[in-house]
Amino acid sequence: MDSVSLIAQMSYAMALRALPGISTDNRCQVTLYQAKYAEGLAALTEQCDLRLLQSDKSLVNELTAHGYTIQQAQSVEVVNDLVVVLPTKNRLRTCGLIASAMLSLRSGGSMIMVCANTMGAKGYQNLMAELGGDVQVQCKSKCRMFKLHRSADFNTALAMRWQQAAAMQRVDTHGLMSQAGVFSWDRVDIGSQMLVDAVLHAGVRDIHGKGMDLCCGYGFLAVSLLARMHESMQQLHLVDSDGLALDCARRNSEVWQEKVKHHWLDATQEALPGFLDWIICNPPFHREFQQDMALGQAIVQRACAALRKGGVIYLVANRHLPYEKLMREHLSQLDAVDVRQGFKVLRGVR
The missing domain is CATH 3.40.50.150 (Vaccinia Virus protein VP39)
Incomplete structure (x- = not known):
């Protein structure tokens, strides 16, 4: 037990x-x-x-x-x-x-x-x-x-x-609404910042049409992209299993509410939005107090399946996490676009 x-x-x-x-x-x-x-x-x-x-x-x-x-x-x-x-x-x-x-x-x-x-x-x-x-x-x-x-x-x-x-409160370190208990609630974690930097560098080449921030947390990734690229987005789905995090993300993205939909669901079991042009994801690999590699792998697999043919996924993870083999089974192309400080940012195309 x-x-x-x-x-x-x-x-x-x-x-x-x-x-x-x-x-x-x-x-x-x-x-x-x-x-x-x-x-x-x-x-x-x-x-x-x-x-x-x-x-x-x-x-x-x-x-x-x-x-x-x-x-x-x-x-x-x-x-x-x-x-x-x-x-x-x-x-x-x-x-x-x-x-x-x-x-x-x-x-x-x-x-x-x-x-x-x-x-x-x-x-x-x-x-x-x-x-x-x-x-x-x-x-x-x-x-x-x-x-x-x-x-x-x-x-x-x-x-x-x-x-x-x-x-829930506004946090000075990142300027967004967040809450104790939400992942990295009072600071921007290194992996998420690397992911944002990589996606912004790619620009509208990849981020256009319908997208999803999977495991969105309080919404740092989504808000960072919306603030700079909302005109190229038709719709953005924010998905998380943590209701507290999703409430924060809802508050942080309300200025773009006509384009944003929020989904409180378990990404390993429940249906995700599909046929998407792009996905960004910083998947968890802990369940409650214990490390759970299968959790992250299940989310990554279902994320890849939610893309349309030619759709793009950007994913950040700790370097030691074994996602590449799984992703290559579902994608036609996979590259590491940034590897440093113990993290890797992967870009894949279905």
Whole structure:
């Protein structure tokens, strides 16, 4: 079992043990932040009014396939008796989730979070102590299991600062709207800048008609091209599985809204826009906390298939990632147009 599934299973088990001790006149109100399908979820559904929050489309699809309804954000009207937070890779994002979860609790309500020691569990314990006073801690399976009550000691002002710090905001380093937890949210990564430079150098020779920014993130690549080449574009599809990233990309591209379409989908499983003149892509190769080479390969393969005959793809990747053989199986031409600083930019023609 992978570490994220284990953490989810342990979290749901803790929640089930906590339910009998909650005093309420109606069914217990429970919200799962960063919900993931795992053992114990069905039992929770039977014993409380359960809301599941998740912005990753691949995880949403898995939950939906098992009959669950998912929300991307918590309704402000909901007052919870119990909340469960599954940590993310980004500490600022996780602190924002903890803050939102605690603020949604009624007085006396409880928050549960399980975190692996390798994911910074000790640090989260210290942060929770700042936020709410006494933190109950148990250790099991190289994880720390936290329970925090919303008591008179709860620091509302600190929670609101955490929430604000993790919210969508304009970032000075690149001037765009972004959010903690989105890939390279507060800086332009080297690979994306190399990709933009290569595409701008090619110009309208390649970038014209209908295109797609696949795995668009907060929209740096798309906005960089739209700002200089929008007149040659008929339509641009922005695709990402991260709903938070896509919301940022929507904000950043709104000045060109008549040409831009946004798609929240899992590029490895769901249908992509097709018969495209060009594609730009900086594919991920991590799923949750673990490296996943197959993820990037699946996206690259489906990207190549989304091109029309003669269509062009620009892709950036770490130099060690094995995409060339796969791409040559689907393309008539493939060249490395820039290789430096541990990255490579590939240009292919179908």
